[in-house]
Amino acid sequence: MTARHVAFVTGAGRGIGAAIAAELVGAGASVVLGARTLSECERTAEALRERGGSAFAVQLDVGDASSIAVALARARELAGPVDWLVNNAGIAVSAPLLPKDGNSDKLYERHLRINFHGARHMAEGLLPAMKSAGYGRIVNVASSAALRGYRYVAAYCASKHALLGWARAAALELDGTGVQVATVCPHYVDSPMTDASARTIAAKTGRSEAEARALLAAENPAGKLVRPEQVAAVVRALLEGDANGAEVELDGGAPRYHPLPR
Numbered sequence: 144m145t146a147r148h149v150a151f152v153t154g155a156g157r158g159i160g161a162a163i164a165a166e167l168v169g170a171g172a173s174v175v176l177g178a179r180t181l182s183e184c185e186r187t188a189e190a191l192r193e194r195g196g197s198a199f200a201v202q203l204d205v206g207d208a209s210s211i212a213v214a215l216a217r218a219r220e221l222a223g224p225v226d227w228l229v230n231n232a233g234i235a236v237s238a239p240l241l242p243k244d245g246n247s248d249k250l251y252e253r254h255l256r257i258n259f260h261g262a263r264h265m266a267e268g269l270l271p272a273m274k275s276a277g278y279g280r281i282v283n284v285a286s287s288a289a290l291r292g293y294r295y296v297a298a299y300c301a302s303k304h305a306l307l308g309w310a311r312a313a314a315l316e317l318d319g320t321g322v323q324v325a326t327v328c329p330h331y332v333d334s335p336m337t338d339a340s341a342r343t344i345a346a347k348t349g350r351s352e353a354e355a356r357a358l359l360a361a362e363n364p365a366g367k368l369v370r371p372e373q374v375a376a377v378v379r380a381l382l383e384g385d386a387n388g389a390e391v392e393l394d395g396g397a398p399r400y401h402p403l404p405r
């Protein structure tokens with residue numbers, strides 16, 4: 144019998160991360176769900192256990208290296224050595240390129256700390272054991288904002304470009320070790336983060352939230368929002384497969400696979 148995979152999904156309390164956790168439980172993995180709001184992770188994990196899955200909730204702030212260390216140790220105790228990491232946790236705060244108070248440093252620092260360094264720290268915490276075992280999979284949930292720019296989210300775009308740049312370098316360096324890094328780049332997804340963006344647009348423009356959501360959906364090349372389950376299915380395929388450095392763009396239509404640029 145092959146050993147059960149142990150997956151750690153960051154930002155798994157809701158949205159895309161919760162869909163990924165459900166998909167991986169469906170794949171037979173034991174799944175650790177981490178986020179700052181423990182109660183949300185517990186609720187999601189409980190629902191997965193009710194369906195017969197193996198799921199555990201841990202508190203995690205990926206923006207805090209000591210929280211990561213504690214969460215990784217707890218995950219190992221609860222579920223065993225993690226061989227699948229999904230770096231999904233992320234934030235997106237909109238702001239003009241030149242803010243009124245003239246200081247963007249906090250905004251950039253926060254996006255980079257959570258969206259980039261958080262993912263890197265999670266990977267660095269797990270890579271030594273994965274390399275010793277000769278097997279491991281890391282999938283980053285970046286964004287189409289890692290491939291192109293969007294107005295009013297320069298800090299978010301910069302942090303996602305950083306994440307993809309790191310993943311490309313990591314994949315090259317890990318080539319042949321049995322440990323692989325891949326990245327998914329979804330366009331707008333139907334999740335609480337997009338609901339929040341629609342509320343912000345509605346408040347700023349006087350449009351209704353439904354109109355604002357329709358505008359975001361229209362920005363996707365396929366003209367509709369990506370479903371969290373579509374992202375989850377691609378993440379599972381990357382974890383189960385053999386595609387070091389793959390970058391998968393999800394725009395609401397069929398996923399587009401790009402090989403690692405060399």
Ligand SMILES: NC(=O)c1ccc[n+]([C@@H]2O[C@H](COP(=O)([O-])OP(=O)(O)OC[C@H]3O[C@@H](n4cnc5c(N)ncnc54)[C@H](OP(=O)(O)O)[C@@H]3O)[C@@H](O)[C@H]2O)c1
Nearest residue numbers: 154156158159178179180204205232233331332334335336
């Ligand atoms: N929605 C989109 O259109 C879209 C498109 C492309 C890529 N993405 C990316 O997909 C990922 C998930 O997005 P989503 O739409 O599902 O967002 P969401 O609905 O806002 O969920 C984000 C998740 O990340 C967690 N999180 C945020 N900051 C965290 C931190 N410091 N430490 C640990 N967990 C943290 C949140 O929980 P807590 O707040 O409780 O910590 C929550 O569970 C993000 O990386 C996002 O950038 C989203």
